[in-house]
Amino acid sequence: MAKVDTSLVAHLPLFAGMTPEALDEILREARSARYPKNSAIFEQGADAQSFFLLLHGHVRAAKTTPSGEEIVMRYVAPGETFGLAMAIGAARYPATATAVDDSVVLIWPTSAWPRLVERFPALAANTLQTVGTRLQESHTRILEMSTQQVEQRIAHALLRLAKQSGKKLDHGIEIDFPISRQDIAQMTGTTLHTVSRILSGWESQGLVESGRQRIILREPHKIVVLAERSADSGAA
Amino acid sequence: MAKVDTSLVAHLPLFAGMTPEALDEILREARSARYPKNSAIFEQGADAQSFFLLLHGHVRAAKTTPSGEEIVMRYVAPGETFGLAMAIGAARYPATATAVDDSVVLIWPTSAWPRLVERFPALAANTLQTVGTRLQESHTRILEMSTQQVEQRIAHALLRLAKQSGKKLDHGIEIDFPISRQDIAQMTGTTLHTVSRILSGWESQGLVESGRQRIILREPHKIVVLAERSADSGAA
DNA sequence: CCACTAGTTTGCGATAGCGCAAAACGAGGC
DNA sequence: GCCTCGTTTTGCGCTATCGCAAACTAGTGG
Numbered sequence: 001m002a003k004v005d006t007s008l009v010a011h012l013p014l015f016a017g018m019t020p021e022a023l024d025e026i027l028r029e030a031r032s033a034r035y036p037k038n039s040a041i042f043e044q045g046a047d048a049q050s051f052f053l054l055l056h057g058h059v060r061a062a063k064t065t066p067s068g069e070e071i072v073m074r075y076v077a078p079g080e081t082f083g084l085a086m087a088i089g090a091a092r093y094p095a096t097a098t099a100v101d102d103s104v105v106l107i108w109p110t111s112a113w114p115r116l117v118e119r120f121p122a123l124a125a126n127t128l129q130t131v132g133t134r135l136q137e138s139h140t141r142i143l144e145m146s147t148q149q150v151e152q153r154i155a156h157a158l159l160r161l162a163k164q165s166g167k168k169l170d171h172g173i174e175i176d177f178p179i180s181r182q183d184i185a186q187m188t189g190t191t192l193h194t195v196s197r198i199l200s201g202w203e204s205q206g207l208v209e210s211g212r213q214r215i216i217l218r219e220p221h222k223i224v225v226l227a228e229r230s231a232d233s234g235a236a
Numbered sequence: 237m238a239k240v241d242t243s244l245v246a247h248l249p250l251f252a253g254m255t256p257e258a259l260d261e262i263l264r265e266a267r268s269a270r271y272p273k274n275s276a277i278f279e280q281g282a283d284a285q286s287f288f289l290l291l292h293g294h295v296r297a298a299k300t301t302p303s304g305e306e307i308v309m310r311y312v313a314p315g316e317t318f319g320l321a322m323a324i325g326a327a328r329y330p331a332t333a334t335a336v337d338d339s340v341v342l343i344w345p346t347s348a349w350p351r352l353v354e355r356f357p358a359l360a361a362n363t364l365q366t367v368g369t370r371l372q373e374s375h376t377r378i379l380e381m382s383t384q385q386v387e388q389r390i391a392h393a394l395l396r397l398a399k400q401s402g403k404k405l406d407h408g409i410e411i412d413f414p415i416s417r418q419d420i421a422q423m424t425g426t427t428l429h430t431v432s433r434i435l436s437g438w439e440s441q442g443l444v445e446s447g448r449q450r451i452i453l454r455e456p457h458k459i460v461v462l463a464e465r466s467a468d469s470g471a472a
Numbered sequence: 473c474c475a476c477t478a479g480t481t482t483g484c485g486a487t488a489g490c491g492c493a494a495a496a497c498g499a500g501g502c
Numbered sequence: 503g504c505c506t507c508g509t510t511t512t513g514c515g516c517t518a519t520c521g522c523a524a525a526c527t528a529g530t531g532g
Contacts, residue, residue: 063375063379065379065383066464067383069382069383071378071379071382071383073375073378084368087364087368088364088365088367088368088369088371088372089365089368089369090368090372094372094375095375117357117361118357121353121354121357121360124357124360124361124364125353125360127364128323128324128360128363128364128367129324129325131324131364131367131368131371132320132323132324132325132326132367133324133325134371135324135367135370135371135374136324136326136330138371138374138375138378139299139309139330139331139374141378142307142309142374142377142378142381142425143299143301143307145378145381145382145425146305146307146381146422146425147301147303147305147307147425149518149519150518150519180478180479180480181479181480181481182479182480186382189378189381189382189383190519190520191519191520191521192479192480193480193481193482193519193520193521193522194518194519194520196479196480196481196482197481197482197519199480200480200481200482211479211480211527211528212478212479212480212527212528212529213479228302385488385489386488386489416508416509416510417509417510417511418509418510426489426490427489427490427491428509428510429489429490429491429492429510429511429512430488430489430490432509432510432511432512433489433511433512435510436510436511436512446510447497447498447509447510448497448498448499448508448509448510449509473532474531474532475530475531475532476529476530476531476532477528477529477530477531478527478528478529478530479526479527479528479529480525480526480527480528481524481525481526481527482523482524482525482526483522483523483524483525484521484522484523485520485521485522486519486520486521486522487517487518487519487520487521488517488518488519488520489516489517489518489519490515490516490517490518491514491515491516491517492513492514492515492516493512493513493514494511494512494513495510495511495512495513496509496510496511496512497508497509497510497511498507498508498509498510499506499507499508499509500505500506500507500508501504501505501506501507502503502504502505502506
């Protein structure tokens with residue numbers, strides 16, 4: 001059982017309001033593992049045997065439709081939990097998790113959850129907050145998909161990624177993991193073609209700089225303006 | 237403080253695994269209130285002073301965009317909770333709740349939540365389940381909006397409403413509260429015109445029967461087929 | 473250093489669904 | 503029983519975005 005440095009995780013929302021002893025006890029139930037870039041962590045539909053906390057790297061959670069189309073539900077950043085199926089009463093994972101970069105995770109067996117919650121009620125409360133926040137984010141996404149056109153949705157998506165996992169550069173913000181046009185299309189409910197066209201447009205205006213699985217927001221402020229522009233307003 | 241019959245609510249998921257005494261103690265903190273049809277229960281952006289459990293009637297939760305467009309997040313059926321902003325760490329309601337029918341609710345002051353959770357940890361666990369289920373439903377909706385065309389989305393939406401709040405008829409299922417084309421449009425990310433056109437089409441095929449704020453699914457099974465038909469398949 | 477592969481760009485025609493406008497309808501109030 | 507207002511229906515042109523096809527490009531492995 002790898003020894004995990006408690007100080008690295010003590011400040012995470014998941015462990016808010018816990019004594020160091022409690023934290024220690026919880027961590028003792030976990031093991032850590034490393035997933036290389038592009039490896040699967042779990043598959044949609046598989047038995048939810050574990051839940052996870054990401055320490056390093058980035059993980060993509062995606063859902064596949066019966067007809068085989070895939071859409072990205074979220075990108076997991078370090079410090080966030082994922083694979084919480086059991087906490088919400090699901091026996092199987094509702095999505096597939098893939099490491100998009102070399103990643104390190106803590107893994108708890110699902111079977112430990114009831115015991116942990118009983119012993120540390122704050123865990124349930126903290127998880128409730130997390131899940132609640134995600135619910136709100138999902139609602140925001142539904143709202144955007146219902147009311148905005150593709151360009152705004154892409155702008156919002158990139159801004160969110162930049163906020164969550166952006167690396168500040170001298171001039172601009174770089175999204176700190178490999179992400180393709182296809183991925184962005186799957187986050188915004190459009191096609192890679194349309195994403196490519198829009199990014200090309202932005203690039204020629206100097207708003208972004210991008211390449212193979214790589215995007216830098218050069219003018220975040222202008223992208224914010226784009227994102228907020230309502231459907232009709234603005235021309236030329 | 238109106239006396240609430242515990243037997244009416246004891247079986248609800250929110251109170252799963254609780255002793256009658258616990259339930260009684262929780263209910264003692266609540267008051268009940270009646271909201272007439274079309275009255276507002278709370279407004280988006282207002283201080284989340286209370287949370288609610290719907291006893292009778294139906295409530296619509298809708299979000300409004302900065303530019304004034306409204307979209308329906310969910311319809312609340314009897315037995316469900318709503319206005320849980322505080323449980324997920326929000327100080328203000330993220331949506332507006334309106335009674336679409338004469339409705340009766342239980343109301344707890346938000347301030348009671350921390351105390352209740354501390355005393356009855358099962359409350360947090362149960363709420364986590366509820367919120368988790370809603371998160372999954374939101375994900376399903378995002379998936380649908382990303383991959384399906386309007387006709388399928390409407391089919392799914394109606395089937396869900398029928399399941400949640402359908403009244404069985406001799407031949408078919410009636411959605412048991414007033415709902416307009418506009419409402420359905422706001423649930424599926426389209427316009428009332430398109431909804432009207434599609435329902436007219438279905439009506440002429442005998443799949444549904446509908447009128448002013450009223451919809452009866454006459455051939456639920458055929459609507460299921462419609463809902464599952466993938467984007468391309470099927471013609472004529 | 474080169475061939476290969478996955479990712480990206482771009483052109484072009486097709487179309488689902490929007491947006492506007494106007495007419496028809498139906499439930500409740502006086 | 504008639505009037506009024508909110509809801510629904512329907513026609514018609516428009517366009518954002520898709521879908522397909524093909525060319526292009528940048529890393530990767532040999």
